[in-house]
Each structure stands twice: as structure tokens, then as C-alpha cells.
Amino acid sequence: xxxxxxxxxxxxxxxxxxxxxxxxxxxxxxxxxxxxxxxxxxxxxxxxxxxxxxxxxxxxxxxxxxxxxxxxxxxxxxxxxxxxxxxxxxxxxxxxxxxxxxxxxxxxxxxxxxxxxxxxxxxxxxxxxxxxxxxxxxxxxxxxxxxxxxxxxxxxxxxxxxxxxxxxxxxxxxxxxxxxxxxxxxxxxxxxxxxxxxxxxxxxxxxxxxxxxxxxxxxxxxxxxxxxxxxxxx
Ligand code: SAH
Numbered sequence: 001x002x003x004x005x006x007x008x009x010x011x012x013x014x015x016x017x018x019x020x021x022x023x024x025x026x027x028x029x030x031x032x033x034x035x036x037x038x039x040x041x042x043x044x045x046x047x048x049x050x051x052x053x054x055x056x057x058x059x060x061x062x063x064x065x066x067x068x069x070x071x072x073x074x075x076x077x078x079x080x081x082x083x084x085x086x087x088x089x090x091x092x093x094x095x096x097x098x099x100x101x102x103x104x105x106x107x108x109x110x111x112x113x114x115x116x117x118x119x120x121x122x123x124x125x126x127x128x129x130x131x132x133x134x135x136x137x138x139x140x141x142x143x144x145x146x147x148x149x150x151x152x153x154x155x156x157x158x159x160x161x162x163x164x165x166x167x168x169x170x171x172x173x174x175x176x177x178x179x180x181x182x183x184x185x186x187x188x189x190x191x192x193x194x195x196x197x198x199x200x201x202x203x204x205x206x207x208x209x210x211x212x213x214x215x216x217x218x219x220x221x222x223x224x225x226x227x228x229x230x231x232x233x234x
Contacts, residue, residue: 005144
């Protein structure tokens with residue numbers, strides 16, 4: 001998988017890909033993440049990338065030309081499966097979308113800033129628009145990092161125990177059951193006996209039950225959704 005991220009703030013994206021699971025995925029060659037500074041395609045001596053909005057009003061808008069040229073340069077080098085604009089009015093990101101997208105190869109993620117990007121970019125270059133939730137961030141960088149993380153961890157070989165991605169919350173529309181590690185007792189607070197029993201079928205049943213109870217209590221609409229699609233859980 002290759003992810004090209006277009007941003008006016010490349011520094012903001014240095015952190016997320018330089019540690020832990022994402023870094024390991026990149027080091028192993030399972031994922032490539034390339035961050036492109038839009039300013040290097042900026043106009044004139046000052047490398048301008050934004051301008052006032054037509055019609056007046058507060059807030060700058062990222063101009064069409066630098067973004068268009070950068071996207072076209074990238075498209076000249078390889079085919080892209082999706083050119084995604086991170087946007088609060090996009091499709092709401094969820095695990096199902098992450099699963100689907102993780103099967104694809106090449107992505108461009110365009111991060112907006114200020115008031116957003118010139119609408120013509122969205123009309124003529126963007127194939128998909130994704131929101132990470134109903135709130136407004138100051139730029140698309142953190143959202144792009146969220147989406148990249150969710151996709152990269154699904155690539156086979158990225159997580160040490162591949163099956164662990166499958167037992168996470170939202171796979172099969174269930175929240176994950178509680179987890180514990182040593183010590184088995186801390187200040188008198190005990191780990192459920194069943195987890196120490198070594199009886200794996202019983203442990204599996206306990207986990208399934210806890211996942212169901214937790215989902216019922218916290219996100220009952222997920223259970224309704226899987227009833228409708230005929231899935232029965234993990
Ligand atoms: N004026 C826009 C918001 C611009 S916020 C509006 O009201 O819809 C600046 C940039 O941050 C956006 O261009 C987008 O790239 C990013 N952004 C903000 N909130 C986001 C969210 N919830 N999901 C994804 N990207 C977001």
C-alpha cells in the first residue's frame with residue numbers, strides 16, 4: 001500500500017508514522033507513506049498556496065492550481081485507486097470503510113486547511129471524501145493520520161498476531177470484550193477466574209458474551225445493524 005499525503009503542514013505528519021506499528025510497517029516495506037509539501041507547488045516568489053474567497057468572508061481557501069499540478073504529477077507516476085479529500089462533510093469513516101479501503105493499493109489523501117479547498121478540486125480530482133467525525137479540525141493532517149493508521153494496521157503482516165485486528169471493536173459489529181494482564185490480583189481487584197482457567201472454549205464463550213453485553217449497553221445500534229445484515233458476531 002502506498003499513501004501520498006498532500007499538506008501545507010508536513011511537520012504535523014512527522015510524528016504519527018515514526019513510531020510503533022506504523023513505523024514497523026513502513027520499515028518492513030508493507031506500506032509506504034509519502035508526505036508532499038503543497039508549498040513546493042506554490043505560486044510566485046512566496047510560494048502562495050491560498051487566497052481570499054470569492055464573495056467575501058473570513059478565512060483563506062487553498063487554491064486550485066498548486067493542488068491540481070501536484071495531483072497530476074503524482075498521477076503521472078502511478079495509478080491511484082482513490083484520491084481522497086479529508087473533509088468534515090465527507091462520508092463518515094468507520095471500520096467497514098477501513099476494511100474495504102485496505103484492500104486497495106494507492107491513495108492520495110488531500111488535507112485541507114483554513115476554510116478548505118477550492119470546490120473545483122473536489123469536483124474534478126477527488127474520487128472520495130472522508131470525515132473522521134462530526135467536528136471540525138483546523139486541518140486535514142490529523143484526519144489523514146487517523147485514516148492511514150486504520151488502513152495500514154489491516155495490511156497482512158503489520159500486526160504481529162494478525163488475528164488480533166479481527167478481534168478488535170467494530171469487526172463484526174461488536175465492541176471488544178475486556179482484556180487483562182498480570183498481575184492476576186491487584187489491591188484485591190481480581191481478573192475473572194475464567195480467563196485463568198486455561199479452558200479455551202469456555203474463555204471464547206465468555207469473551208463473546210462480554211462483547212455482546214458491552215455492545216448492548218454501549219452501542220445497541222450496532223447489534224441491530226448486524227441483525228439486519230444477517231451476521232451473527234465473532
Ligand atoms: N469550512 C470547512 C471546514 C474547514 S476545516 C467546513 O465547515 O466544512 C479545515 C480542513 O480540516 C478541511 O479542509 C479538512 O481537510 C480538515 N478537516 C476538518 N475537520 C475534519 C473532519 N472531521 N474530518 C476530516 N477532515 C477534517
